[in-house]
Amino acid sequence: MTINRNIAFTLLEISREFPEKAAVSCGADVLSYSKLVSVVCDVARKLAPALQSGRCGVLGSRSIEACVAILGTAWAGGTYVPISLKYPEQRLIELLDLLDLDALIVDRAGIRLLSDAVRAHCPRLVLIPADAPGEFVAETAGHEVAPLADLEHPVFVSEDHLAYIEFTSGTTGKPKGVMVSAGAVASYIEAMRGWYDFGPDDRAAETCDITFDLSVHNMLMTWHAGACLHIMRPLDLVAPARFINKHQITTWLSVPSLVGIMKQTGKLAPGSLPSLRISLFCGEPLPLQVARDWAAAAPNSIVDNIYGPTEATIACLRQPWSGQGVETGIVTRSRDIVAIGDPYPGMKTMIVDADLNPLPDQVPGEIALGGRQLAEGYFAQDALTAERFPTIKGERWYLTGDRGYRDADGIFHHLGRLDNQVKVNGHRVELEEIDMQMRKAAGTDMACAVAWPVAHGSAQGIVGFSAGGEADADTIRGNLRDRLPPHMVPSRVHVLDALPLNGSGKIDRKALAVMLDDNQAQPELAS
Amino acid sequence: MQAENLKLVRDTISNILVDRGQPPEFNDTESLFDSGKLDSLAAVNLLMTLESEFGIDLSDPDFEITQIDTFAAIMDLLRENAMA
Numbered sequence: 162m163t164i165n166r167n168i169a170f171t172l173l174e175i176s177r178e179f180p181e182k183a184a185v186s187c188g189a190d191v192l193s194y195s196k197l198v199s200v201v202c203d204v205a206r207k208l209a210p211a212l213q214s215g216r217c218g219v220l221g222s223r224s225i226e227a228c229v230a231i232l233g234t235a236w237a238g239g240t241y242v243p244i245s246l247k248y249p250e251q252r253l254i255e256l257l258d259l260l261d262l263d264a265l266i267v268d269r270a271g272i273r274l275l276s277d278a279v280r281a282h283c284p285r286l287v288l289i290p291a292d293a294p295g296e297f298v299a300e301t302a303g304h305e306v307a308p309l310a311d312l313e314h315p316v317f318v319s320e321d322h323l324a325y326i327e328f329t330s331g332t333t334g335k336p337k338g339v340m341v342s343a344g345a346v347a348s349y350i351e352a353m354r355g356w357y358d359f360g361p362d363d364r365a366a367e368t369c370d371i372t373f374d375l376s377v378h379n380m381l382m383t384w385h386a387g388a389c390l391h392i393m394r395p396l397d398l399v400a401p402a403r404f405i406n407k408h409q410i411t412t413w414l415s416v417p418s419l420v421g422i423m424k425q426t427g428k429l430a431p432g433s434l435p436s437l438r439i440s441l442f443c444g445e446p447l448p449l450q451v452a453r454d455w456a457a458a459a460p461n462s463i464v465d466n467i468y469g470p471t472e473a474t475i476a477c478l479r480q481p482w483s484g485q486g487v488e489t490g491i492v493t494r495s496r497d498i499v500a501i502g503d504p505y506p507g508m509k510t511m512i513v514d515a516d517l518n519p520l521p522d523q524v525p526g527e528i529a530l531g532g533r534q535l536a537e538g539y540f541a542q543d544a545l546t547a548e549r550f551p552t553i554k555g556e557r558w559y560l561t562g563d564r565g566y567r568d569a570d571g572i573f574h575h576l577g578r579l580d581n582q583v584k585v586n587g588h589r590v591e592l593e594e595i596d597m598q599m600r601k602a603a604g605t606d607m608a609c610a611v612a613w614p615v616a617h618g619s620a621q622g623i624v625g626f627s628a629g630g631e632a633d634a635d636t637i638r639g640n641l642r643d644r645l646p647p648h649m650v651p652s653r654v655h656v657l658d659a660l661p662l663n664g665s666g667k668i669d670r671k672a673l674a675v676m677l678d679d680n681q682a683q684p685e686l687a688s
Numbered sequence: 689m690q691a692e693n694l695k696l697v698r699d700t701i702s703n704i705l706v707d708r709g710q711p712p713e714f715n716d717t718e719s720l721f722d723s724g725k726l727d728s729l730a731a732v733n734l735l736m737t738l739e740s741e742f743g744i745d746l747s748d749p750d751f752e753i754t755q756i757d758t759f760a761a762i763m764d765l766l767r768e769n770a771m772a
């Protein structure tokens with residue numbers, strides 16, 4: 162018999178086993194597994210008659226409603242598409258036009274963004290929160306609701322059904338929608354359950370926005386185990402230690418940057434996080450010191466590093482780091498970061514040169530990934546999909562754009578990016594996308610963005626440069642705010658007389674970064 | 689609450705909003721962070737200001753982080769702190 166790969170499938174089984182157990186909690190609101198299934202099924206019944214492409218947008222994050230919207234879409238046999246609450250109006254409209262959604266589901270934060278201009282681009286069916294947590298109503302009356310009998314179980318989907326589409330920054334200025342199949346998600350979950358004994362007594366933290374695929378791990382690993390997901394509201398991120406202790410969190414997955422916030426506010430004392438037993442980091446290089454500080458703060462927890470792009474479903478390499486006070490993990494010495502280890506079951510990794518030839522051990526090249534967790538490609542971008550997912554010797558691979566090497570023991574190491582993609586406080590950003598908007602905003606071709614300062618392969622911020630345009634720094638930043646999400650808007654813009662060029666006549670980003678290092682820029686500073 | 693304190697907190701929030709690409713105006717009872725309007729780094733900036741300018745002790749176990757979600761709540765917090 163073929164298995165139902167619906168990501169909501171095990172929810173039904175778990176709710177029968179633990180009907181009264183808490184499934185998800187946010188602030189003062191808690192939903193039990195039986196209640197969760199009931200509201201999820203209700204959303205699915207509202208969505209089902211509208212499904213054609215299957216794509217349902219979820220404009221929300223960090224709320225019970227966002228979780229119910231995701232599960233309800235899955236239950237109905239759809240594909241959920243998280244839409245960032247941080248998008249400016251114009252970007253939101255462009256995305257809605259591109260996606261051609263069957264329905265849009267918004268949480269309380271999402272409603273705020275439905276301006277008249279945005280509404281004009283929304284699908285006919287818009288679900289908005291009702292009074293009780295997790296309940297929704299259709300914004301306009303008269304929509305058909307599917308009979309309960311049709312949706313008592315999550316709709317059957319096979320391995321190749323698209324579970325979700327996650328958007329990331331794209332070099333051409335168009336965000337890239339990574340299409341991930343239900344089979345890829347199932348493969349990830351199976352691998353993780355083989356290593357980690359997530360159980361019904363666990364209390365997990367949702368550390369991420371739903372636009373970041375670590376949220377898929379946090380949601381699904383928790384609900385597959387019958388555990389409870391405690392959603393961190395934006396203010397909780399400021400004091401994660403307080404949140405962990407208040408809710409006695411036992412399992413954790415976040416970007417290392419979040420630990421940076423804790424260190425900044427002095428909240429990562431040794432022994433201060435005794436409830437944790439599984440701590441995972443992903444999404445950025447894991448600095449040695451962060452791993453050590455966390456292990457000291459959480460003495461009862463293992464600390465592991467997992468690596469992988471959205472294009473290979475959450476993570477697909479793993480390097481165990483420490484447990485019971487013993488550091489057993491491998492370190493990438495040249496970077497002072499934890500290594501990325503070896504591939505998940507069903508996944509393959511190789512290092513290739515620019516002509517896609519495999520390289521021997523110890524020789525750095527591009528990290529290529531293959532296997533069951535590979536995404537189906539980019540939404541409505543076939544040329545880009547063909548370029549990034551080439552067939553090499555008869556097999557499909559994904560070229561990560563990450564530089565790395567395999568050591569003599571077969572362990573993989575990450576050495577940063579080959580291109581201009583950077584991580585800014587955990588957000589994946591293509592500098593070319595900012596460049597393009599900078600040129601428009603500054604009214605000159607001599608404009609670009611530099612990730613600066615950079616530590617352990619993660620950028621702390623973005624600085625913009627322009628020369629020869631009419632616009633001053635404030636005007637440029639003002640224009641950028643209308644076009645880019647906040648994390649992509651340069652925190653400073655320097656208007657110079659000229660920009661340095663490299664040998665091939667391109668704007669020399671490295672020279673600009675050095676200029677910032679040397680503090681030579683005598684700018685017209687925008688605060 | 690002294691007028692200059694009010695102004696300092698209001699300006700700090702306005703600056704953060706502008707920095708994050710939003711108009712500087714906000715209502716006293718409007719949710720700043722829980723609504724998704726501002727992110728956690730913005731909250732850190734605001735907390736740092738409250739700590740350095742008003743002596744709010746963030747490590748105090750009684751300090752409830754949700755108390756900084758609205759301008760009105762921050763004002764209450766500062767008033768209580770001034771009396772303590």
